[in-house]
Amino acid sequence: NARHQPFLDREATLDTFFLFVSLARILHVSSHAIFDGKQPGNSFILFYPNGTDGSSLSLRDVYNMKIPSEMVVLSACETLKGNWKEGEGMFTWGKAFSHSGALSVFASRWNAHEETSIGMVELFYKNLPDQSKDVALQKAKEKYKNKHPHFWANFTVIGNQNAIQP
Numbered sequence: 001n002a003r004h005q006p007f008l009d010r011e012a013t014l015d016t017f018f019l020f021v022s023l024a025r026i027l028h029v030s031s032h033a034i035f036d037g038k039q040p041g042n043s044f045i046l047f048y049p050n051g052t053d054g055s056s057l058s059l060r061d062v063y064n065m066k067i068p069s070e071m072v073v074l075s076a077c078e079t080l081k082g083n084w085k086e087g088e089g090m091f092t093w094g095k096a097f098s099h100s101g102a103l104s105v106f107a108s109r110w111n112a113h114e115e116t117s118i119g120m121v122e123l124f125y126k127n128l129p130d131q132s133k134d135v136a137l138q139k140a141k142e143k144y145k146n147k148h149p150h151f152w153a154n155f156t157v158i159g160n161q162n163a164i165q166p
Helices: 014-023 059-063 093-099 114-130 133-142
Strands: 026-030 044-046 056-058 071-075 083-085 089-091 104-108 155-159
Touching: 014 056, 056 059, 059 093, 071 093, 071 114, 089 093, 093 104, 093 155, 104 114, 104 133, 114 133, 114 155, 133 155
Parallel strands: 026 071, 071 104
Antiparallel strands: 044 056, 083 089, 104 155
16 A cells, blocks of 8 residues: 555655655655755755755745645654744744645754654654644653753644544
């Protein structure tokens, strides 16, 4: 079933993203995100192979898409980092995916620690069917409460907080 298909390594291309983005109930992107503070529209998320041959998704691209996902999980650095524009608010990856139709977005405010990020996302998903998104995230963070907040406090869920039913 393509709606539950993970695309890993060589399969995680920008073409695959564009092909399946409209089918994903939960869209999970685990990659490298770069925020361009001077020109936010040029910020990008890398897809396989390396970003030099059309394998990056720009913030501008996302604003121009239709993404009907119930939730987008951005397991990447600085996906809520942004610039304030008078009359518009913050320009971030989270806002771009929300603008494009995603009901909620799980994202990070600063550089994510890879090991902690993987654990946080796994716990978040484990808690999600029984809890609202904000409570699922809170419970995931509780496991890391003895670590410095830099490792776990960067994650936030914006938008609709309702639980996602299987």
